[in-house]
Amino acid sequence: MVPWQSLDPDWVLADAFYQQGYSWAGFIVAACAICAINTVLLSSLFYLQQIISAMAADGLFFQVFAHLYCRTKAPVVSILVFGILMLFLVLLLDLEALVHFHSIGVLFAHSFMAISVIVLRFQKPSTSSSQDQEQALTPEPGQLRSALRPYLSFLGGCRPGAAVAWALGVLVASAITLDCVLAFGDSALNLPTWGYTLLLLLSSITFLLSLLVLGAYQQEKQQDTFQVPLVPLTPALSILLNIFLMLHLSYLTWLRFSIWLLIGLVVYFGYGIRHSKES
Template sequence: MPAASQPLLGRLLRTKPVEQLSSDGEHSALRRSLGLLPLIALSVGATLGTGIFVVLGAAAPKAGPAVVVSFVLAALAALFSALSYAELAGAVPVSGSAYSYTYATLGELVAWICGWCLLLEYGVSVAAVAVGWSGYLNAFLDSTIGWHLPAALSNAPGVAGGVVNLPAAVVVLLATAVLLGGVRESAAVTTVTTLLKVAVLVFFVVVAVFGFRTQNLTPFAPAGLAGITGAASVVFFSFIGFDAASTAGEEARNPQRDLPRAIIISLVVVTLAYVLVAFTAVGAVGVDTLGRSNASLATVLAKVTGAGWPATVLAAGAVIAIASVVLTVLYGQTRILVAMSRDRLVPPVFARVGRRRVPTVNTLVVGGIVAVLAALVPLGQLAEATSIGTLVAFGLVNVGVLVLRRTKPGLRRSFRTPLVPFVPLLGLALCVLLVLGLAPVTWLAFGIWSVVGLVIYFSYGARRSALNERPSTTTPDS
């Protein structure tokens, strides 16, 4: 039966064959130029800095000193999901990340929902990090030349006299320009800035530990478990770096071997860094001080040392390092759109590759939209909106591992998630726990975003899907 003439439910549940996904990856117009080290740098670069440089100050007041536990809880949820990601990345090494994995396991409608959540996750997280970058830029300018941008040009509307966050928009546009130069050049920039970022955080821990006071850790959890899970929900988006690595499936030289390794290694590195920095920061100045600045780590060093130069060093490193997060996460979003466009669920222009073998129009459109978000939306709202999209996508990946184990038991897997079904089920349960800790306004925004996505799918994607041209269709139970 032609796919387009099947009943509506059958079309919504049809899956894209794993063999077709693999074929798309093998014949991709994107350039395969990334080895293991650039993939790790991409993954760490997309993650390390997001939660520590930017969101620690927003999360600490929610949980108190127990924000350290919030990072551990978020890391556990990320770990279980990362193990599921690693299996699917090795089995289905294509650009679409969780979107492609759910298309192969849970059907077209769920894949669309997942892809739509990923667009929210990536786009809003880039904007959130850009806002944090703006705060560190002002801290750097203030400590070096005694001048900073006025609030009207460095804050979003509604935040301390803000009109437009100009630096946040500028860093997004600069990252867009780098991406247009080619993936190999972007990877080189990412590797250098990631090494710098690690060095800056090591410097922070060494200095902050001298100001550590145990009294800053009491009361440890003033808001109890609700505060810990609420803060974990906010910082969870800080762990999306390994998801960014999985979007490079069509540009990795040996994706089945290197993607699972890059995902696991990067998560371990990032979790250790987050816990160490959060613990020393809270112990040095307490949660109240952290919550009063977008450049919270620079504030810690200034208070601990009583001198300006440590904060200047950290702010300078952060200005460069956080820019790499903007670059790598923006990269991930464009590659997800490539996969969705190739499946014709979004217009084909998003998959069109230019002479440098990068999706030129795609990159320009994404960069422009994210720059507007960064300029006009406050940090706290951006962080929570990112978390809900991330948690939904990660939950679907955990389900996808279980489904693919059942439907394709003989599929070649370069990495196998241990203790199936327990690890994917724990990953799913933790995602549900964290998503329930998000604020009602975040749920409202997510509901509106989802409705808009469904309207686009039924009015455009479902009618033009590449699966409509196939002579038969499969479902998750086939």
């Protein structure tokens, strides 16, 4: 057995094989890791241009990035601009900083996607007149389930969607609190044992109660398309785990992410919100 303290933190598995005398296995593991990192970075480079081009076509970003080359239909401007920007980031930052920066972006995007799944599931879809007649017999999404109305009468007075929005906000807040307690409860918070246990129980109960409130409302059902199963449980667990992983990243990663997020919000509220084709 190899003590974990003696392993290189950047190449833990490969270094473990090297220290055990299996240099060939360590070389294979290191080569696979390098290929995986390059694959992630290259895929990010490719799909980033498509996202920027689609946002520009919808009016959320500057229209110059929506221009497509006439022969290949490739977003030439976005490829040049953001390709050069990513090249500078690769030259300025080390590999660990790039991996952490990419990780926090992906985790944040997946958390936002999970929240969007819950919002859309309890939202009434836009339908035609013929579909409205078919759905007239089914309960409207966002309304309290008829079987639970006698037991949850205090929620019946809320307008459709209001209780769902409040429950979703409480769920996200309780998930952040619960993850902070789990990640920093013993070190950063300096709480006594009873205080740590009490905060852990309160945040867990609040998370479960908000999950139960969401489950008490009618969801939108479509039989002809794929839908995420076990909503709201599946996206709620995704939010909880993603935030927990994000909290274990370094402070510098959070600082870089906050700066880029602030830049994105400035672009959106300064340009995108006024030029969006969806108004």
